[in-house]
Amino acid sequence: MSSHRPTTANPALAQASSKRGQPISHLLIEQGIVAPRVMVGALAEAARIAQPVARVIEAEALASREEVIRAQSEHYGVMFLRREDTPPDPDVVGLLPPEFCLAHGVLPWMRLGQTVVLAMARPETFDDVVPLLPDDFGSMTMALALEADIHDEIADRHGAALARIAETSLPAEESCRDLNRTTGRTRKIAALGGLAGVALLGAAPQLFFAGALILALASLLIAQGMKLAALWASRRQDRPASVPLPQVPPAVSILVPLYKEENIARTLVRRLSRLSYPKSRLEVILVLEAMDDTTRETLSRTNLPPWMRVVTVPPGDVTTKPRALNYAFNFTRGDIIGIYDAEDAPAPDQIERVVAHFEHAPAQVGCVQGILDFYNPRANWLSRCFSIEYASWFRILLPGLAKMGFAVPLGGTTVFFRRDVLQRVRGWDAHNVTEDADLGIRLARHGYQTELVATVTREEANNRMWPWIKQRSRWLKGYAITWWVHSRRPIALFRDLGARRFLGVQMLFLTTLLQFTLAPILWSFWLILAGLPHPLDSYLDRTMMLWLTGIFLSAEGTSLLIGLSAVARTPHSTLFVWVPTLFAYFPLGTMAMYKALWETLTNPFYWDKTQHGHSAPDTPHADLPPDFKG
Template sequence: MTEQRLHLAAANLAQAKARRGQPISHILMDDGRVAPSHMLGAMAEASRIGQPVPQVVVAEAIASREDVLEAQALHFGAMVLKRGDTPPDPAVMDLLPPEFCLQHGVLPWMRVGDTLLLATARPDDFPALLHLLPLDTGPVVMALALEADIHHLISARAGTRLAQAAETWVPAADSCRDLNRTTPRGRLFAFAAAAICLLLLLLAPQLLFATALVLALGSLVLSQLMKLVALAALPRQTAAAPARLPENPPLVSILVPLFHEQDIARTLVARLSRLTYPKALLDVVLVLEAEDRLTRETLARTDLPPWMRTITVPPGDVTTKPRALNYAFRFTRGEIIGIYDAEDAPAPDQIDRVVAQFHDSPGNVGCLQGILDYYNPRANWLSRCFTIEYASWFRILLPGLSRLGLVVPLGGTTVFFRREVLEEVGGWDAHNVTEDADLGVRLARHGFRTDLMPSVTREEANNRFWPWIKQRSRWLKGYGITWWVHTRQPRRLWRDLGPKRFAGLQILFLTTLVQFALAPVLWSFWLILMGLPHPLDAYLTRPVILSLTAIFLSAEAVSIVIGLAALARSPHRFLYPWVPTLFAYFPLGTVAIYKALWETLRDPFYWDKTQHGRSAPDQPGADLPPDA
């Protein structure tokens, strides 16, 4: 049957020789597949963005990929191969590595005599590709195939190996994948630390409590000082100028990991369809897990635009977002790689701004981080506090750290990379549950800078108590793991970052972890106000109590100032009255960190999934950011 179809394709090819070299646009119009008026618009757009007409025709849904493929076959005088009609010969598929095939959009299909039929989805690039083939490949003839067919066949044949490579892309020295493999030295250290704490608790409890108090106070003071320094480093806020695209804008690939998403798919398509970047230069990849039948069935019922596609990640030892990103990255070819989450609603001109800012930035700017905000801050008290916290983080702290030249721990979404930079640093650590923060540190260690960009993505605030605790425990667990990974070789980290950035990283990560973990020590001073005995009564003289009171009030004042300043730089000024209530919000993080510590001991790579689509925007259009 395959030979019959192959002979039929060759016969059709022979009949079409007369049309070889005819412009693809003319072929599509002559065959009645595209109206002349539509083709005129496609040709104008292709000229404007410097891209081939077929790419525009497909992206704008003027003609189907299959119609364009047939027209390309006539133009190039090449045979069309389809996996359903003419399956490739397994004996020749491995002539080229799958990574090479994905990079160049080709696949060895079969031999006809001594000649290799090499299927390609990018016929314009084929002449240059011939010089990259191994010398022993033999005679090669170009055939055409859909890129979706090439990807499907590579995934079916080499998906397991590619998935295993995705788990270990980051070198072992920079990964946390050995966290659950204890060594004799590590066990000895842990036993000694536990023994010392136990002895102090039994023999000198006041010393143990005093030590914990010093650590808690020190972390509190350092974290508040860092916030003030970040605030002072910020430039005056000005209105962002409209983005101006370069003369030949690049292809941008956007990865959107999905897992157990039933209610968000249709909304996601609508929100990403608002993007104003040329659709012919936009490649949105929805990344699915093999065992997630629910999301696959949901997407099967959803009409995806031509510039949006799906990639399914084979099962493996871990099921994490960074592993999925590493796998899907190999199936993209964008010069810029971006990440969105399932519930994201980016500003319509966001990709335009990304491209323009990368174009105007020096080469050492490897990453751009956008501003994250919420579209449901009025849902309840928890969403109000979460919105204030996000405003403080993305509008004050991160921009301040970037301006100071310190390490910027990335957010998990609305983050964009130069492709070559991602390849140099080794992608994401597949085992780290805060792969974003970890990648931010590795970018800095490789000499790359992360800049903030004035573009907003709105997303859904997690506003239910236990899901909030679960999400925050994953973040804190990942923060602890990230700190451990990069500090376990402190001299190397110092050499990579330099003293200023080394100190900044230690302050940022350790104060976050210590503050939440030792917060009960600070809460203990409520005992004094209630007239109850305190473990350190013997040392709490009046000057000491006054000093502690001054520290606590100063820290609270800094938190209020940062919250108010962050809201002043956001559209949420109506939340001013809620800033003082943050003192009751942050203690929830203490519950989360003890859950995180327990999980780190039991299952450090467990990904506690946050469910999306549970809280709608406060009002119609609330998921459309009006400004930064």
């Protein structure tokens, strides 16, 4: 039992008032801030979702946060503290660790005599927080403060330390942060491997080429087999169902990392404002880097709703999305944590569907992945092919992998986690440029499942050639790094995942990387059709050519089948005729692969940022579900 006790015996602390104890709703009506008719609706909503009316009033912008908290200070008969008027006492602030203060919205502010003034952003939780305080905390009294002031004070005092933790929270054996730290032994192994390859190429070029061909064909056959298996497993799609929210909807925090965004901020606010989840149970945190003046200036010209706020990440050794997410996670309070990208347009009822899915799923389901689609598939040929590829990935391959019981490499957006699960796996690897795929495998290694939910987020297809190659090279570099991180201790990976999922990880990652890397080996057979000599002419008899022709035709047939099946599961019927053109699209991935391999060797942690806002939706409402009536 704690030895400290709350006290309001001192008149200076109590701020005794004739208004103490009066309902907050009555105080706001009396002050003319909220009209009685509007307050009736707020009270009804508060009763419906079992939340304090003050939260509803603030979230629905019926009154400002300061007006609400001043009314709360009168209701509780306590002080309202502003950081700019009464700065917190440095000798008192450190009485509680920053993690505790962030989790509970509290801050030891100052002393009045022997009494600690404990500022609260959510005064209704005071009785729950008091038993959690250290036994030697002593006597205290409650005051009220804006949560923004509490966060700003903690960020100023502890931001640098929290940022360092964000970079290194993952154990070294689970992170890729030592990738660029070579030893004498690894350098010798790499040099010997390179020399052996060059020697084989010089001494027996046909043998070298034949080995590469066998590897390319094997990866091609395995990849096509996985696609067909996923198509079969995903043939029964889960239909969206209308499900009621829990009586007390869980708090949901959405993190939206932004970096050098000039054109997207106002559109982002508009799109996320369509979300129908109760705003008093939703917070959207826009995550900015400290040096990102471009986005900060853009947001300064944008009116953010009260359920949306900004968290600024201090500078550090790396500037990556996962590092920013790790830091911003400290400032969330949701039971469910979701991720959106800057250009995302989620379905309005998406949060309800995610919450309902978690509500009915077993505890080992730690993550839910939504479906990604594009709102500009008709912008040009590249966006059409990208849309077909996305449809194949999110509507066939990922659902199929999940239904077959394989580990699921996550997408970077429209992905949601149980808070406690995210804490147990220690968040994201701050150095991995495809933190989503890495986290999906790590969740599986810790015994958690990822399931897909039938809700769609529409986003902007990257449809400019060089930006597409840069984005894809980052993804492929991250895939290579993720495979290396998890496979460098194969016995441990096998033990964590079991035989089926271990093979699934190897097949998925290695076939993806090998197909793009070795594609030129397969392209070389166009030399024969052109009447030119081929390095393997001496081995290519009629039987061999028939086998190769059969393999190539079956692979093309599988690609066509997957592409057509995927498009059939989207509203983009005009894309059917473009599926056969994918044969000219995938070679771009090979260009990106070689860029990725070079960066893996020279700059593994470099984040090649994709700029958003360059391609508008095909039609004014293309970023909405077809049946949206709002």
